[in-house]
Amino acid sequence: MTGNVTIADCGDSALVAKAVGLDAEPAWRLVHALADALDAVRLTGVHDVVPTYDALLVEFDCAATDHATVRRVLAHEAARLGPHPAPTTPPRRFVVPVVYGGEYGPDLPEVAARLGLSEGEIVALHSGTDLTVRCLGAPAGAPMTDGPPFPKPVPRLASPRTRVDAGSVAVAGRQAVICPMPSPGGWPLLGRTPVRVLDLHSDPITAYRPGDTFRFRPIEPQQWDEYAELSLADCHG
Template structure:
């Protein structure tokens, strides 16, 4: 059982990390399904416990951030072990449904300066790149790099091209990029090395929203091609 191989280790005096074995595949979504089930089990075990600050997911791990002056590390460890044991009865990890989000994208041109390069590397036309990228059904594996930046798995095999050899010093907010088996949207203007094929007007992070990050692990994302005119007419500035 994979659950028997989950590694538990403290991250100093800030968190407890639960890590899946390295042989659990990320690209297929198996790691994501197991981590979503593990996070749900952890949240049940930790309900009402003082000192718990956050429970976050990575590609292969779940971290429980806590104030150890309010919750004893031994108690946290015991609860985490119970959460892991509770999953052993599952024949296979459950797929936990998240929110479904559609993101409009202007592909190519100034909005997607790497579209032609991606097409050349993939041996496709730019139109085929756009079509395949829209046809993908993506799942949020984790949030990281910058607030609201979602790492999405589910990119079609034909579009899996490497990062740029030389990263850009600035990638505009809303830029849609590809890197290996991942696609994602830049939530802020930052340096970056992903291949940029388009841009969305939808804000991935807004501190004024009740939930600042638009996306969460397990959410399902689809992309929809729009023209530059539609981009401005329908959405104006960032929503």
């Protein structure tokens, strides 16, 4: 253990660094600062660094490096950063247009009923505050954000859908997400954005990164075509 970070082997070609002894917010900041620091080192053999809420997965080519080398660098960077590192990258803000309800958000009525609120109140809460991207999930770098300030967690669907359209805006538990590409899914759908979430011709393919914020902006269905040619990168500001 180094300071507030434990480091453990994860199979023959990965390590997991976990923040311990910290509240949720500083733990999240620490693992993401550690991920940025390891990326900056460009350690030979390391090919993926995946930060989550309180842990960091470091994957490497075991023919090019080993657990001991990666562990040593991780421990050094964790000690250098300390428990409360300063942010290294200013967060960006994205204003994301969303059509709520109807065919775009078929679960809006059920979510409202479960929470004892009107559909309008659900939309107002979901679109009324900036939500921080906490990590990138599946599929394809889906932005996992804080959930809106609902009075209680939202349960997942009893029967997951076999297909969720790209751009679908979903909530579950205390989290929210935009589905970046068609995929199965079990989270209730509140709406859908017409903008492209991914740009497969860019590197990286996502315009956002952990620490950035989303503010959802309700639009009417007849406004869909006004935004359909835009990507999420065009919504920065």
